[in-house]
Amino acid sequence: MNTKYILLANDNTxxxxxxxxxxxxxxxxLVAFPTETVYGLGGDALNHHAARxxxxxxxxxxxxxxxxxxxxxxSLQDIAQEIxxxxxxxxxxxxxxxxxxxxxxxxxxxxxxxxGRDTVAVRFPDQHTAQRLIKSAxxxxxxxxxxxxxxPSPTTGRDVLEDMDGRIDMILDDGASVIGLESTIIxxxxxxxxxxxxxxxxxxxxxxxxxxxxLHRAVDDQDGAPRAPGxxxxxxxxxxxxxxxxxxxxxxxxTGRIRTLCEQxxxxxxxxxVLTCSENAGCYQGASVKILGSEDDEEALxxxxxxxxxxxxxxxxxxxxxxxxxxxxxxxxxxxxxxKAAAGSAGKDKEP
Numbered sequence: 536m537n538t539k540y541i542l543l544a545n546d547n548t549x550x551x552x553x554x555x556x557x558x559x560x561x562x563x564x565l566v567a568f569p570t571e572t573v574y575g576l577g578g579d580a581l582n583h584h585a586a587r588x589x590x591x592x593x594x595x596x597x598x599x600x601x602x603x604x605x606x607x608x609x610s611l612q613d614i615a616q617e618i619x620x621x622x623x624x625x626x627x628x629x630x631x632x633x634x635x636x637x638x639x640x641x642x643x644x645x646x647x648x649x650x651g652r653d654t655v656a657v658r659f660p661d662q663h664t665a666q667r668l669i670k671s672a673x674x675x676x677x678x679x680x681x682x683x684x685x686x687p688s689p690t691t692g693r694d695v696l697e698d699m700d701g702r703i704d705m706i707l708d709d710g711a712s713v714i715g716l717e718s719t720i721i722x723x724x725x726x727x728x729x730x731x732x733x734x735x736x737x738x739x740x741x742x743x744x745x746x747x748x749x750l751h752r753a754v755d756d757q758d759g760a761p762r763a764p765g766x767x768x769x770x771x772x773x774x775x776x777x778x779x780x781x782x783x784x785x786x787x788x789x790t791g792r793i794r795t796l797c798e799q800x801x802x803x804x805x806x807x808x809v810l811t812c813s814e815n816a817g818c819y820q821g822a823s824v825k826i827l828g829s830e831d832d833e834e835a836l837x838x839x840x841x842x843x844x845x846x847x848x849x850x851x852x853x854x855x856x857x858x859x860x861x862x863x864x865x866x867x868x869x870x871x872x873x874x875k876a877a878a879g880s881a882g883k884d885k886e887p
Contacts, residue, residue: 538700566668570712571661572714572735573716600656601677601678606667637724682694715837728747771844777855778857
């Protein structure tokens, strides 16, 4: 398969490309497209053949649910059986945006889209190209992240091309994703509603609108059928093993430990990567250092995570050491992804 790659120009010519992409999806094909979180791999959410193509292109387990993307709030009633008042409150506050909600599905949504579950995950993205594509494609686009299963999620069109060239019909490149981490997922079929995957819409933000929402007791659960994307299987992992080095009481504790580990690895001929904040960037001589951002700028830290992991893959590093970061705000989502990446590639909470 030849994958058509279109770099959008942000002018009137883009509409032709978006209409072509919409036609591909309506015909059962697959199109990667930008959202404010990460790039998605889109197919017709109401076409079970398209859903199967997504699983095949990604190498994704078929019981891992896909998220259905809509381009207006009214469309929710066409695919969800029940829309509780709490969901309407959250939609009013955070849609369009990086929030996914899970509902009992209507019969029109095929089991292939929902991973065999009787629920459907739905999001209304806050990205102009994504919204126009969804409308052009018929209004319901199922889209996991547009990467090979288990790898770091793509935040640029070029990231998608690395993984999906020859596997899908088309890629729409509209620049880098603004947030850089996947959406928050809230299960509205639970009583009370539960946060299943953290993201830019934090638990505290959700609770400010719906006080009863709670964190699912096993956000990192690896057992049983996954209730939402990101709850099972290998996720977000770079090619090299990744180790998280926790901070004790002082900055020198973590930088000193990482420095020692780097020196040990380099003495054996390994190419070493380090994920760090800007305040500590000068501490790791001889390693490939990726600065996520200032330790006080949690949004920058999160935005640069997947970008940095993919850069390590391109450089061919043999081992990666990462500092840990404060888990307040979106930092909780950042550490969730780092722990998943470490578990998928080496193992968290342990050193080599």
